[in-house]
Amino acid sequence: MGTMPVVFINGYDVVHEVLHVRGAEFAQRPQTFIADRLADHKGLLNTSGHVWTEQKQNIVKTLRKLTAAGGLLERYMETALNNLADNFNCLIQKGEGGQVDVAPVLKRSVCSISFAMAYGRQLDLNSDLLLSYTEMIEQFLGCLNMAVMTTFIPYIHLLPKDPVGYRKCKKLSLTIERDFVTPELERLAKVQSNKMYAKDQTPQASNNNSSSNGSPSTLCFAGAYIEEMNDKRRKDISTILSDEHLPKTISEIMLGSFDTITPTLEWFLIYMTHHQDVQKRCRQEIHKFLANDSLDASGISQLAYTRATIMEVQRHANIVPMPPCHTSDKDTHINGYFIPKNTAIMTNMDSLMMGPEVGDDPTEFRPERFLTEDGRPFYPKWFLPYSTGKRMCPGVSIAKKELLGLAVGLLSKFHFSAPVVEGKEVLPSLVGVMGLTKAPLPFKLCVQSV
Numbered sequence: 001m002g003t004m005p006v007v008f009i010n011g012y013d014v015v016h017e018v019l020h021v022r023g024a025e026f027a028q029r030p031q032t033f034i035a036d037r038l039a040d041h042k043g044l045l046n047t048s049g050h051v052w053t054e055q056k057q058n059i060v061k062t063l064r065k066l067t068a069a070g071g072l073l074e075r076y077m078e079t080a081l082n083n084l085a086d087n088f089n090c091l092i093q094k095g096e097g098g099q100v101d102v103a104p105v106l107k108r109s110v111c112s113i114s115f116a117m118a119y120g121r122q123l124d125l126n127s128d129l130l131l132s133y134t135e136m137i138e139q140f141l142g143c144l145n146m147a148v149m150t151t152f153i154p155y156i157h158l159l160p161k162d163p164v165g166y167r168k169c170k171k172l173s174l175t176i177e178r179d180f181v182t183p184e185l186e187r188l189a190k191v192q193s194n195k196m197y198a199k200d201q202t203p204q205a206s207n208n209n210s211s212s213n214g215s216p217s218t219l220c221f222a223g224a225y226i227e228e229m230n231d232k233r234r235k236d237i238s239t240i241l242s243d244e245h246l247p248k249t250i251s252e253i254m255l256g257s258f259d260t261i262t263p264t265l266e267w268f269l270i271y272m273t274h275h276q277d278v279q280k281r282c283r284q285e286i287h288k289f290l291a292n293d294s295l296d297a298s299g300i301s302q303l304a305y306t307r308a309t310i311m312e313v314q315r316h317a318n319i320v321p322m323p324p325c326h327t328s329d330k331d332t333h334i335n336g337y338f339i340p341k342n343t344a345i346m347t348n349m350d351s352l353m354m355g356p357e358v359g360d361d362p363t364e365f366r367p368e369r370f371l372t373e374d375g376r377p378f379y380p381k382w383f384l385p386y387s388t389g390k391r392m393c394p395g396v397s398i399a400k401k402e403l404l405g406l407a408v409g410l411l412s413k414f415h416f417s418a419p420v421v422e423g424k425e426v427l428p429s430l431v432g433v434m435g436l437t438k439a440p441l442p443f444k445l446c447v448q449s450v
């Protein structure tokens, strides 16, 4: 990458050794042109050392608290799903269910949930703010796909006419922060200071730890971050959490969830269209275990086949085939090969998802590979869509719940099949396009109520 050597690692044994066993040694991110310029050494995804360590611990703690917080995520999902169903039903009533471009509504649903988890308030799927936030995120990601070329040939960014869109990308990133992130953070900071003021005014309140549970500002990522930061400042504890890092970290949470959950759901619907038998079996399981199709925890936990299907979609479509690179700041060896310090280590996830450990015919779509013989969920060691070790995705538990909840909500309400064009069924393509993640080509589905 540019002048930086790159080593691809392949196969479960070496991936496990580098990312997990020697995770601390390889926990750093290489300094690439685009990451340095866009992240500006802030946030979490592209930082290393103590800046990354405290923020990672904080994000893991906060996301764990949010997923555990009394059905919060489930409430946001129900609202998004109801909104989504209204949108699909509207198209069906207008006679337009035969060929629906499902992606825009799916994207806004995911964005509305991420927004709610990040800022503590949920937007309607058709609200102007959500429409423009989603559009800006998409534009930014689209632009970034080309701008990453500067990682390989940095001087391109100096050429006139911005040939790979680097300057556009930088501008979009700043616009997102200015127009969407900052106003929400200011709103939350106000809530926070009002709360502090109220606490100072009420002698009883000062004795009870109202910051830990139940208050509106803690029930979102940004609120919890602000609270933790203020708490540490008040107690004079040295901290890296700051108003400078917060907007970048929030943007990364919004992008990190949007650009992974959306394509996974799109792929899920595409595979369900190709494999009607699997779709039918998932729906039967959902109707059997979920009373009124509600996303209650005890019912959801019994959906072994539907879970296995989502895992098989993640494996077969392999949405993050090349996760962000890792590096070490010391000369070392991997598998007997000398690796100079600051070499970018790239993981080839295809070598796991389609590798020999998968078993018989990895190219076949077969959810049963994630079930034991008696039908219980089975998590093979090579299945690492969220990576592993120190840099593992902190959003894993939210992602798992969200994917299952949205997949269940979609299948319980709608049937998906190939649109018929000029008397012929047109199945959506299984070929993906690579950006930061692997997304499907534009596609349409026939959507019917069940």
Ligand code: HEM
Pocket (backbone or CB within 6 Å): 019, 044, 045, 046, 056, 063, 252, 253, 254, 256, 257, 260, 261, 264, 319, 320, 323, 324, 325, 385, 386, 387, 388, 390, 391, 392, 393, 394, 395, 396, 398, 399
């Ligand atoms: C289907 C959903 C998702 C998949 C497949 C996924 C996958 C990944 C992968 C492969 C990495 C790179 C790990 C590495 O460098 O070894 C990552 C990092 C990350 N993900 Fe996710 N992710 C998903 C959802 C989410 C969600 C919902 C969030 C936020 C709530 C999130 C936030 C992040 C962040 C902040 C990082 C950077 C972690 C670090 O550098 O230490 N992701 N994710």
